[in-house]
Amino acid sequence: MIRQVFSQIVNLLGASLPNRCLLCHQGVARGQTGLCSxxxxASLYQQPVCLGCGRGMTLQLKYCGSCQQSRPLPVVAPASYHQGLGPVISGIKYQxxxxxxxxxxxxLVERFEELEALGLVSRPQALLPVPLHPGRLRERGFNQAWMIANRLSVILGIPLVDDCLVRTQHTLAQAGLDGKARRQNLKQAxxxxxxxxxxxxxxxxxxxxxxxxxxxxAAQIRVQAPDMQVWCLARAEAPGLLD
Structure with a gap:
């Protein structure tokens, strides 16, 4: 029931908002919302990127040479956060x-299907949104990760699982923290x-x-879900990796 209500809210918001691109403010074609074509x-990846670190590559492989050694969680994203979509995604989260x-x-769906066709990722059996602490959820009024997962679930027909994992600590916002502080902030969260x-x-x-x-x-679910990947609307890779 809750999922249906959220889907209806998103659809109503999309229908009621002015049909203008959030970036260039020009009119958006009928059937599109938020961003013009x-x-x-222009904001999507214009080159192959490593699914481990986001580094630009010549050919689309799963990992670059450096990530072949460590084999981090593969990240499926259609774009870099730094190449135009930052304000749009921040607007989703904070406004x-x-x-x-x-x-x-x-x-994101099209990016996944492209990588799936190349044999670089497999279709997941379930979508697991990053949970918010109940206190943060009350403050914000919604969990943007859940809303993304819900829409992806509808498009792809993959179950959304939101009743297994919880956030037990009301941590500081990650924005503005360096890597060490981020790790400490989320320890056992x-x-x-x-x-x-x-x-x-x-x-x-x-x-x-x-x-x-x-x-x-991943540390919490690895035993029960050994095959994991990460999906997001955009990746904020380290500076210089796409140069």
């Missing part, structure tokens, strides 16, 4: 500006409260920066 296309949510979720019946899952978030959040979640 030109701005969305509840949902106009572009549908377009960005569709771009998540808890798996019941069995996760799917060994292959995708952890869903709005943006991945250092990967601290998803790494903490």
């Amino acid at each position: 030109a701005c969305l296309g 509840g500006q949902m106009a572009a949510l549908e377009s960005l979720c569709q771009a 998540f808890e798996l409260q019941q069995a996760l019946p799917y060994p292959r899952v995708a952890i869903i978030d709005d943006v991945v920066t250092t990967g601290t959040t998803v790494s903490e979640i």
Whole structure:
């Protein structure tokens, strides 16, 4: 029931908002919301990138040479956070500006299907949104990771699982913290409260920066879900990796 209500809210918001691109402010074609085709296309990756660190590559492989050794969690994202979409995704998270949510979720689906066709990732059995602490959820009024996961679940027909993992600590916001502070801030912040019946899952978030959040979640669910990947609307990779 709750999922249906959220879906209806997103649809109503999209229908009621002015049909203007959030980036260039020009009119958006009928059937699109939030971003025009030109701005969305220009913001998406224009080159292959490593699924481990986000480094630009010549050919689309799963990992660059450095990540071949460590084999980090693969991150499926359609774009870099730094190449135009930062303000749009921040608007989703902090202002509840949902106009572009549908377009960005569709771009993420297309990116996943491209990588799946190349044999670099497998279709997950379940989508696991990064949970918010109840206190933060009351403050914000919604969990953007849940809303993204819910839309992806509808598009792809993959179950959304939101009753296994909880956030037990009301941590500081990660924005503005360095890598060490992020790790300390999220230490033991998540808890798996019941069995996760799917060994292959995708952890869903709005943006991945250092990967601290998803790494903490992975540590909690690795035994029950050994095959994990991360899906997000954009990746905030380290400076210079796409140069």
